[in-house]
Amino acid sequence: MISNPLARALFFIFLLMPACFANSLTSAQEDDIMRGFLWQRLMNMPKEQRPRIGLTLSAGGMRGFSHIGVLEVLKESGLRADYISGTSMGCIVSALYIAGVPFSRMRSLAYNPDFTYLSRDISITGIFKYVMFNKLFSSENFQEFISKEVGGVYFENLPVPLACASADIKTGEKVVFDSGPLALGVRASMNLPGIFAPVEYRQRYLVDGGVVDYMPVDLVRAMGAQWVLSVFALPDYSRTVPSTILGYVVRTSDIRGALITENSEKSADFLLGVRVGDLDFSKPAQNIEAVEIGVRTAYGQLDAIKDNFILFSADYAFK
Amino acid sequence: MHLNKILLSFFLLAYAFTRADAFLWFGGETRRNTAVMEEARAAYARSDYAAAVDIMEEFLLKNSSKQYLREAYDIIGRSYKMQGAYDKALLKYGEAVEFFPNDIPLNLALADIYYIGGLNGKAVQLYDKVLKLDGDNLPARLALARAYLAEGYFTKAAQYFRGYLDGGGSADADFYYDYASALFMANDYGGALDMAQKSAVLKTHAKTSFLIAKIYKAAGEENRAFDFIAAAGAQEGADDEILLTRALWLAVGDGWRESIAIADNYLKTSPRNKLALFIKYIALSRAGRAKEGLKYLRIIAEQDGNSGSGLIQNLARKILKTPQPPSSVKTSNLKI
Numbered sequence: 001m002i003s004n005p006l007a008r009a010l011f012f013i014f015l016l017m018p019a020c021f022a023n024s025l026t027s028a029q030e031d032d033i034m035r036g037f038l039w040q041r042l043m044n045m046p047k048e049q050r051p052r053i054g055l056t057l058s059a060g061g062m063r064g065f066s067h068i069g070v071l072e073v074l075k076e077s078g079l080r081a082d083y084i085s086g087t088s089m090g091c092i093v094s095a096l097y098i099a100g101v102p103f104s105r106m107r108s109l110a111y112n113p114d115f116t117y118l119s120r121d122i123s124i125t126g127i128f129k130y131v132m133f134n135k136l137f138s139s140e141n142f143q144e145f146i147s148k149e150v151g152g153v154y155f156e157n158l159p160v161p162l163a164c165a166s167a168d169i170k171t172g173e174k175v176v177f178d179s180g181p182l183a184l185g186v187r188a189s190m191n192l193p194g195i196f197a198p199v200e201y202r203q204r205y206l207v208d209g210g211v212v213d214y215m216p217v218d219l220v221r222a223m224g225a226q227w228v229l230s231v232f233a234l235p236d237y238s239r240t241v242p243s244t245i246l247g248y249v250v251r252t253s254d255i256r257g258a259l260i261t262e263n264s265e266k267s268a269d270f271l272l273g274v275r276v277g278d279l280d281f282s283k284p285a286q287n288i289e290a291v292e293i294g295v296r297t298a299y300g301q302l303d304a305i306k307d308n309f310i311l312f313s314a315d316y317a318f319k
Numbered sequence: 320m321h322l323n324k325i326l327l328s329f330f331l332l333a334y335a336f337t338r339a340d341a342f343l344w345f346g347g348e349t350r351r352n353t354a355v356m357e358e359a360r361a362a363y364a365r366s367d368y369a370a371a372v373d374i375m376e377e378f379l380l381k382n383s384s385k386q387y388l389r390e391a392y393d394i395i396g397r398s399y400k401m402q403g404a405y406d407k408a409l410l411k412y413g414e415a416v417e418f419f420p421n422d423i424p425l426n427l428a429l430a431d432i433y434y435i436g437g438l439n440g441k442a443v444q445l446y447d448k449v450l451k452l453d454g455d456n457l458p459a460r461l462a463l464a465r466a467y468l469a470e471g472y473f474t475k476a477a478q479y480f481r482g483y484l485d486g487g488g489s490a491d492a493d494f495y496y497d498y499a500s501a502l503f504m505a506n507d508y509g510g511a512l513d514m515a516q517k518s519a520v521l522k523t524h525a526k527t528s529f530l531i532a533k534i535y536k537a538a539g540e541e542n543r544a545f546d547f548i549a550a551a552g553a554q555e556g557a558d559d560e561i562l563l564t565r566a567l568w569l570a571v572g573d574g575w576r577e578s579i580a581i582a583d584n585y586l587k588t589s590p591r592n593k594l595a596l597f598i599k600y601i602a603l604s605r606a607g608r609a610k611e612g613l614k615y616l617r618i619i620a621e622q623d624g625n626s627g628s629g630l631i632q633n634l635a636r637k638i639l640k641t642p643q644p645p646s647s648v649k650t651s652n653l654k655i
Contacts, residue, residue, distance in 0.1 A: 025560065025592070025594065027629050030592070030631055031629040034634070037564070232653075270650055271650065271652075273653040297652070299472060300652070310630065
């Protein structure tokens, strides 16, 4: 392995070194060296030679902007997800990420949210119709918006397989999008019931997947993931009482979501909870905070995530 | 009418006396304050930090005017910093920033204390605030870059190192090394190599050669990686991390013989070193002597750790299929 005479000579110097430096490494430093080495080794392996990695991003409305920060950190760490699943905001962020939308663009969307992207009905007339005639908003605009962002791609053409959860409001069934137009699947997954009209697609009436699967760990498992990292934009209802209809709808969805994620929490190999707190739709500055909380939470837990995966992959690491 | 004139003259005279007295009094106080400040500056200059603090603390207690207030806080903060009393410096600079929220040097000084104390999140916020006040502030850009690097937010760190250079900031070997480290951790190997080489030109040091070795290794250029890590081992600043990292790299490849030699030699002086023991196991497994290697894993697995079991110990237990102690492997940052 020594490639030149100089290195060969230096090798003997190496052998003399321990006497000079003995006991200078702490256990934590030894672990750091091993972690860095094995993480890089595993991430450089083709996926056939290491456990296949699944990543799940939970629903969570505006709190889900924290997923952007988490993904930035995970990408920088070299983590290569082989399969990704998401619900609602988790689906939106993962779709943009896999489709190659830069983080700077995602951050800019979070920092400058424009609710007209969601629906053309968000106007005085639309709100009047909503209140007086129970006419739900159409989320068609959102599909067009996503389509423009991702360039009209299909699930099948994504470089990393993605599955998004939505729910059929007619039957209560979970409907999984892992093929077809990406923008349609994303729209169906975030289609908040009671606010947006169901998306009619192949005899289904689709609403936000958070109704049935708030954190779809099962979807990445079904795709073939052996080790799953699940990111949960935690609800926090301790600070405020909702003051609007939308606030109540979102809060109810959060409470329900937290209750139905119990199994998903247990089935993930690592659960990364991001405590964003309660966000006010009218204060975009809080979205910036949400992204940064995502970054800091992910950094804070990165060594633990790596250790968990390395231990899971111990049988592969030294082959 | 006459009485009114007398009263008016009396009030006018009284007012004039008051003003004059105030003027004289203020003039006197200014002179006294200036003298006190001179005294404190002199104490600081002769490194008598305790005296500087005492003089300025007394000054803050007695003086109600804003004149010299900023400097008084600064002298106290700097004195505490020089004494290594960072907690006190933090409190003082914290008070100062409350009085002068937009004062750039005070904000920078407070941020530096946070950074020194490892409170990188707080430091980042303040450096960021300074840059909002003065976007061209080069010390703030550099400090923010280093705070992000310490925090582990490598892309941001690299961005601010770049910003510092673009703004005309001067760069030394340590700067290029830090910038290279940020780029390396952000997976920009080309940029990292460029900066690390610039650092190496300015100063030969083991840590720089080691970084170059790691960059080559990550980029898949094994031979160059081994050349540089070998060079690092012979340079000023060489340490155990370099030695054992090289042994680890050798252990998984064809260099297992050298790896065993390094580990054996190391274990002579540190027989319970977990990393060296694990390297021995890997190298022996590579040599087809896995059974022999297991005894080294057992030594690791049976060690008592003061701070709980770490990664290497957990790995050893996993391979040996011995039960992990409860909660030794983290599965969440939440209580489930």
